[in-house]
Amino acid sequence: xxxxxxxxxxxxxxxxxxxxxxxxxxxxxxxxxxxxxxxxxxxxxxxxxxxxxxxxxxxxxxxxxxxxxxxxxxxxxxxxxxxxxxxxxxxxxxxxxx
Amino acid sequence: xxxxxxxxxxxxxxxxxxxxxxxxxxxxxxxxxxxxxxxxxxxxxxxxxxxxxxxxxxxxxxxxxxxxxxxxxxxxxxxxxxxxxxxxxxxxxxxxxxxxxxxxxxxxxxxxxxxxxxxxxxxxxxxxxxxxxxxxxxxxxxxxxxxxxxxxxxxxxxxxxxxxxxxxxxxxxxxxxxxxxxxxxxxxxxxxxxxxxxxxxxxxxxxxxxxxxxxxxxxxxxxxxxxxxxxxxxxxxxxxxxxxxxxxxxxxxxxxxxxxxxxxxxxxxxxxxxxxxxxxxxxxxxxxxxxxxxxxxxxxxxxxxxxxxxxxxxxxxxxxxxxxxxxxxxxxxxxxxxxxx
Numbered sequence: 001x002x003x004x005x006x007x008x009x010x011x012x013x014x015x016x017x018x019x020x021x022x023x024x025x026x027x028x029x030x031x032x033x034x035x036x037x038x039x040x041x042x043x044x045x046x047x048x049x050x051x052x053x054x055x056x057x058x059x060x061x062x063x064x065x066x067x068x069x070x071x072x073x074x075x076x077x078x079x080x081x082x083x084x085x086x087x088x089x090x091x092x093x094x095x096x097x098x
Numbered sequence: 099x100x101x102x103x104x105x106x107x108x109x110x111x112x113x114x115x116x117x118x119x120x121x122x123x124x125x126x127x128x129x130x131x132x133x134x135x136x137x138x139x140x141x142x143x144x145x146x147x148x149x150x151x152x153x154x155x156x157x158x159x160x161x162x163x164x165x166x167x168x169x170x171x172x173x174x175x176x177x178x179x180x181x182x183x184x185x186x187x188x189x190x191x192x193x194x195x196x197x198x199x200x201x202x203x204x205x206x207x208x209x210x211x212x213x214x215x216x217x218x219x220x221x222x223x224x225x226x227x228x229x230x231x232x233x234x235x236x237x238x239x240x241x242x243x244x245x246x247x248x249x250x251x252x253x254x255x256x257x258x259x260x261x262x263x264x265x266x267x268x269x270x271x272x273x274x275x276x277x278x279x280x281x282x283x284x285x286x287x288x289x290x291x292x293x294x295x296x297x298x299x300x301x302x303x304x305x306x307x308x309x310x311x312x313x314x315x316x317x318x319x320x321x322x323x324x325x326x327x328x329x330x331x332x333x334x335x336x337x338x339x340x341x342x343x344x345x346x347x348x349x350x351x352x353x354x355x356x357x358x359x360x361x362x363x364x365x366x367x368x369x370x371x372x373x374x375x376x377x378x379x380x381x382x383x384x385x386x387x388x389x390x391x392x393x394x395x396x397x398x399x400x401x402x403x404x405x406x407x408x409x410x411x412x413x414x415x416x417x418x419x420x421x422x423x424x425x426x427x428x429x430x431x432x433x434x435x436x437x438x439x
Contacts, residue, residue, distance in 0.1 A: 009321070038305070038307070041304060053312075059308055060308075060309070060310040061150075061153065061303060062313060063180070
């Protein structure tokens with residue numbers, strides 16, 4: 001897959017903002033690993049990086065104080081269809097993937 | 099035990115007297131049944147575990163006391179706005195703040211409804227004894243799943259730390275309600291509702307179909323919206339799905355005494371004191387009736403108005419300086435409403 005970005009919802013960061021580069025780097029990393037959209041849940045907090053979930057075609061969980069939601073999903077993974085979830089912490093968003 | 103009866107799958111909490119007894123019981127009951135029992139690093143984490151698990155499809159519960167409800171606040175708002183089922187038990191203790199760990203009170207009754215941002219309704223059930231704790235907790239799980247919202251059990255120290263004998267054969271338990279799953283053949287809108295329904299169907303985050311979950315003001319597709327009509331529709335639905343359904347979960351108990359001119363309206367542990375008081379008054383030739391509310395929020399307005407109508411005087415008895423009496427007073431403007439607490 002070339003990209004997990006949502007073509008219908010292009011990123012809307014301010015001109016020159018580095019968030020845009022991080023967004024594309026993340027997309028490149030995810031597709032490079034070979035993930036499909038259903039393999040990834042992007043869990044975001046508030047602020048501009050909190051918009052990341054809206055720019056991707058993945059599962060999304062947008063809230064406040066989100067770290068624990070992620071942890072919960074990891075724990076749940078033991079008993080549900082959510083195997084070997086790994087998490088990455090960026091600024092104030094978290095990525096879950098199979 | 100009521101949680102298990104309601105098919106609880108994940109419990110998470112942070113210890114606080116007088117709620118810790120439930121946590122300890124969960125440690126014994128839940129893992130052998132294949133459930134998960136977790137301690138968070140604090141209250142925010144504990145309820146966060148529950149919300150994450152609930153959106154992966156599990157039935158979840160957390161317990162705390164007043165100070166923990168304060169810390170839960172944002173997560174409660176999250177559950178309301180994102181329509182996440184969860185059962186929250188508040189074993190009330192004397193406040194404000196950390197107050198007294200081992201003294202009971204019903205000081206959180208308004209706080210449970212209004213201690214979150216947005217001003218939307220929640221469901222609060224109030225047990226009077228251990229039997230109620232069991233039955234209402236099963237009901238709470240059903241209501242959380244049915245209406246996709248937080249449901250509180252407003253217990254207090256006297257109820258939750260007392261030891262009582264419970265005859266399991268006497269329990270009146272409803273069938274267990276399972277969350278409605280979205281139709282696999284239709285396009286999925288995480289906050290869309292089908293005709294004549296007020297509650298969205300569910301799909302778990304992490305499944306094969308993409309699910310968007312958000313606290314931000316959203317449309318039916320789960321994306322942020324600024325459309326005034328869409329926002330108004332969502333706000334209205336979040337209110338109506340609970341307020342308009344209250345007749346379906348108006349739980350109460352009553353002692354009707356012939357020729358009584360006074361009705362005692364009460365809830366929680368105070369209902370038991372009121373029971374003895376009503377018996378004594380009857381012996382003294384002062385017949386008095388008793389109405390015990392087990393659904394506190396949304397306020398069961400129709401029930402209260404109907405039950406109070408025949409009486410000259412209403413006395414509201416509660417274990418604080420007067421919280422729920424405000425609701426009774428606004429419903430019965432032409433009647434004498436006294437407070438005792």
